[in-house]
Amino acid sequence: xxxxxxxxxxxxxxxxxxxxxxxxxxxxxxxxxxxxxxxxxxxxxxx
Amino acid sequence: xxxxxxxxxxxxxxxxxxxxxxxxxxxxxxxxxxxxxxxxxxxxxxxxxxxxxxxxxxxxxxxxxxxxxxxxxxxxxxxxxxxxxxxxxxxxxxxxxxxxxxxxxxxxxxxxxxxxxxxxxxxxxxxxxxxxxxxxxxxxxxxxxxxxxxxxxxxxxxxxxxxxxxxxxxxxxxxxxxxxxxxxxxxxxxxxxxxxxxxxxxxxxxxxxxxxxxxxxxxxxxxxxxxxxxxxxxxxxxxxxxxxxxxxxxxxxxxxxxxxxxxxxxxxxxxxxxxxxxxxxxxxxxxxxxxxxxxxxxxxxxxxxxxxxxxxxxxxxxxxxxxxxxxxxxxxxxxxxxxxxxxxxxxxxxxxxxxxxxxxxxxxxxxxxxxxxxxxxxxxxxxxxxxxxxxxxxxxxxxxx
Numbered sequence: 001x002x003x004x005x006x007x008x009x010x011x012x013x014x015x016x017x018x019x020x021x022x023x024x025x026x027x028x029x030x031x032x033x034x035x036x037x038x039x040x041x042x043x044x045x046x047x
Numbered sequence: 048x049x050x051x052x053x054x055x056x057x058x059x060x061x062x063x064x065x066x067x068x069x070x071x072x073x074x075x076x077x078x079x080x081x082x083x084x085x086x087x088x089x090x091x092x093x094x095x096x097x098x099x100x101x102x103x104x105x106x107x108x109x110x111x112x113x114x115x116x117x118x119x120x121x122x123x124x125x126x127x128x129x130x131x132x133x134x135x136x137x138x139x140x141x142x143x144x145x146x147x148x149x150x151x152x153x154x155x156x157x158x159x160x161x162x163x164x165x166x167x168x169x170x171x172x173x174x175x176x177x178x179x180x181x182x183x184x185x186x187x188x189x190x191x192x193x194x195x196x197x198x199x200x201x202x203x204x205x206x207x208x209x210x211x212x213x214x215x216x217x218x219x220x221x222x223x224x225x226x227x228x229x230x231x232x233x234x235x236x237x238x239x240x241x242x243x244x245x246x247x248x249x250x251x252x253x254x255x256x257x258x259x260x261x262x263x264x265x266x267x268x269x270x271x272x273x274x275x276x277x278x279x280x281x282x283x284x285x286x287x288x289x290x291x292x293x294x295x296x297x298x299x300x301x302x303x304x305x306x307x308x309x310x311x312x313x314x315x316x317x318x319x320x321x322x323x324x325x326x327x328x329x330x331x332x333x334x335x336x337x338x339x340x341x342x343x344x345x346x347x348x349x350x351x352x353x354x355x356x357x358x359x360x361x362x363x364x365x366x367x368x369x370x371x372x373x374x375x376x377x378x379x380x381x382x383x384x385x386x387x388x389x390x391x392x393x394x395x396x397x398x399x400x401x402x403x404x405x406x407x408x409x410x411x412x413x414x415x416x417x418x419x420x421x422x423x424x425x426x427x428x429x430x431x432x433x434x435x436x437x438x439x440x441x442x443x444x445x446x447x448x
Contacts, residue, residue, distance in 0.1 A: 013154030036386055038396030040104055 003029035007042075015041060055226065055435050057082045058092055058361050059334045063432065064301060065376070066331075066363040070094055074364050078348035082359075085226040086119050090338065090357040091350070094364040096371035096388065098347050102339060102360050103392040106142050109339035109358055111395065113140070117340070121230050133241065136271075136278020139337045143394055149279065152267050153398055156205070156259050162401045165205075166409065172200050173410050177417045185447040186424040194295035194444070195288065197410055201402070202287025206280060207258030208247060216243065220285045227435035244277045244284070251276075259283065283399070290332065291403045293433075293440025295410055298326045300430065300444055301378060302411070303423055308380045313415035321383030323407045328387035329378045331363035332439040336391050362388050418448035 005026050008016045015037075022030045022044070034042040054060065060067035073080045074094035082092045093099055102109045125133075134140050138149055155161070180192050187193075199217065203210040222228050223236045247260060252268070255261035260280055263271060271279075302309035311318040339358045344351065352358065365388045367375040372384060390397035397403070415421060423430075424447040431442040 009158050009160065011155060011158065011160070012151070013158040032385065038390070038392050039394060 003033040006030045007033060056085050058359055059085075059226075059434070059439075061363075061432070061434070061439060063427075063430075064297075064304075064330065064378075066361070066367065070361055070364040071367070074368060077350060079350040079352070084338075084357070084359065086121055086230075088120060088357060090359050091347075091352050093347055093358060093360045094368075095348060096365040096368035099336075099360040099362070099365040099388055100392050102347065102358060103336060103388075103395070106146075106394055108342055108345050110142050110342050111140055111146070111337055111339060112142050113340060114355065119230075123231050123234060125234070132274045133237065134278070136275035136280075137282055138279070138398075139282065139395060146394060149275070150394070150398065152263060152271075153259075153279070153283075156262065157398050157401055159401050162405045165201075165402075166405060168204070169197075169201055169406055169409050170413075173197055173413045177413060181417065186445050187447075189299060189444040189446045190292070190296045190441055191443065193410075193414060194299070194441075195292040197295065198291035198403075198406055199288040201406060202284060205259055205402075206283055206287070207251060207256050207260040208280075208284055212243070216240065216284060217288065219243075220289055221436075223285075224289060224437040225435055226437060240281055240285075241277050244281045245273065248273055248276045248280065286397075286399055287402070289438055290399075291406050293332045293438050294326065294330065294403070294407060296441040296444050297330050297332060297439070298407070298411060299414065299421075299446075300423075300441065301326060301330060302415070303421065303446075304427070305378055308378065309415060311380060312411055313419060316412070318380060319408050319412050322380035322411070323404055324384045324387060325378060325380045325382055326407075327389035328366045328372070328384040330439070331366045331387075331389050333362055333389065333391075334437070334439060335359045335361055337395070362391070418446075420448045422447055 003026060006017065006019055006022055006029065008018055010016050030044055034044050057067065057069055060069070073092065078095045078098060079091055079093050081089050084090045093102055136149065138146055141149070176193050176196055180187050183192075195217070199213055200210055202208070203213070208216070219236045219240045223233050223240070225233075251260040251264045252273075255264040255268075260276070263276060263279065302312060308322070312322050336359075339360075341352050341354050341356050341358060343354045346352065365371065366384075369375050371386065372382075390400045424445040430444060433440045433442050
């Protein structure tokens with residue numbers, strides 16, 4: 001997991017987003033996770 | 048008998064650890080070029096990191112399925128019905144949505160959490176192999192005594208395949224993936240493999256165990272045909288031991304050739320995580336993803352590709368693309384190489400990646416700590432690389448300590 005403060009994986013292997021807003025200091029991790037996600041399921045909505 | 052060609056097809060050529068320089072030349076020139084695959088077919092070879100991601104994430108235009116009437120030259124004439132039965136359950140020959148239907152049944156078995164629970168058992172398996180090596184004493188063939196048995200034992204337990212049957216299925220899968228072996232023989236081996244798996248599926252139907260086959264029968268038994276169960280289990284068995292075993296063998300050799308980095312993996316518990324990723328990138332043992340076929344006229348890197356053409360993506364080339372990573376030719380275990388393509392990309396991204404990572408994170412440091420003086424027991428020039436195989440690796444590796 002590239003950003004464990006932002007994402008988790010449920011028992012079925014589906015990605016769960018843990019927070020509504022990316023916590024301060026986690027932005028780079030979250031962006032990294034979006035870039036790496038092989039199923040391209042993730043997007044960051046910029047304010 | 049067809050004569051084995053002297054050189055494997057271009058996308059499989061390597062000089063020990065390195066992809067052939069011709070791949071770099073294509074990547075730096077037009078990026079996409081037609082080459083000839085192992086069956087004499089002209090295919091489009093994609094070599095740049097970003098282009099490879101584009102192909103692998105676009106299953107609508109780059110399909111894993113094959114249109115009706117698609118034939119590989121030299122393939123024996125197999126009745127359509129038999130072909131369909133042999134294709135069933137093979138996730139790598141399916142596109143969404145059929146692919147997702149099967150893949151979703153399996154994702155729960157390979158989550159990061161599930162892997163955490165498996166860890167203690169993998170530690171036991173690794174320790175037992177190391178005990179056996181220590182008892183037998185040096186020298187040893189690291190492939191036969193370590194790299195192959197560990198992932199084989201793990202996938203057998205996970206899947207519910209008796210490890211005692213390993214001589215047969217290991218021989219079958221190794222030859223099935225060897226492209227220098229004539230097509231009819233490889234097809235026959237595939238048939239034998241399916242017949243073997245059919246017996247295990249029949250048993251699991253009657254008495255589903257705590258393993259993946261048992262889970263599939265219990266939770267999805269009514270949705271899956273026997274052919275699909277056989278296909279899924281055959282793919283997992285093959286993928287589970289043909290891949291990680293080559294990473295363990297080749298990865299150990301790579302570390303032996305980079306003693307400072309070997310010492311870091313041995314002595315620093317934090318080194319192994321990024322080291323595994325960098326070894327995956329640098330070695331890229333899968334030469335190319337499953338060939339895609341274009342469903343429409345497309346353009347990659349400005350090169351037009353007509354509909355109905357085979358597209359190969361070179362994973363070693365994409366992983367050594369300087370637009371992806373600095374100093375790509377250098378093995379540097381500290382960088383971790385996030386975003387490498389060794390497990391592929393898109394919907395077919397390796398299902399077993401968390402398992403492979405976990406096995407490697409346990410096995411490499413355990414080996415190096417048990418035998419801190421581990422060294423090659425043969426000249427590097429004599430190490431036999433596996434050149435004609437769908438997955439790159441070593442035939443054997445003589446070590447001492």
